[in-house]
Amino acid sequence: MKMLSTVVAAVAMMAAAGSVSAQSFSPSSGSFSASGNVALLNSAGATCNVSLGGTIASSSLINxxxxxxxxxxxxxxxxxxxxxxxxxxxxxxxxxxxIVIYLGANTIIGTPCKGWVVADVVNLPSGGSEIIFDNDELIDGTYAGGTPTGCYVVSGSVVSNVQLI
Structure with missing residues (x-):
């Protein structure tokens, strides 16, 4: 329930932003990459090595x-x-x-789940950042068929080439 409240608050903050100063991804364009490991939980748990790549679409969005x-x-x-x-x-x-991340995973039971998760970010002195998942964060979303999930990002982190300023 704590995580659901955090996600709802984060989304509400995004919607009501207006003149509020926002953090920014730096750089604000170019390529994004991250790797590390993340523990997921549905009916059973799995800790996976994760590699991510994409594009920095703007100072506030990474695809x-x-x-x-x-x-x-x-x-x-x-x-x-x-x-x-x-x-x-x-x-x-x-x-x-x-930051908020929209993600999804196929689970051990074969049913995909997807939704929002809030992650902590720590800028690294050498550049880039560590994106940290903790507190048994609920992926507040639905299975592909629309049923609420029981999917969690339990713990883990990825190191990325992007900082937050």
Missing amino acids: ITSKTFSPGPSITCGWAVTPYSTWHAETIPGNYNQ
């Missing part, structure tokens, strides 16, 4: 067009647990340490 899950600690990654749907990341107006 993630290349998504790969491969076996890490969980051998089901890459064949039973795979990326699903379109993915993109957006800044949250007035919030300088979190």
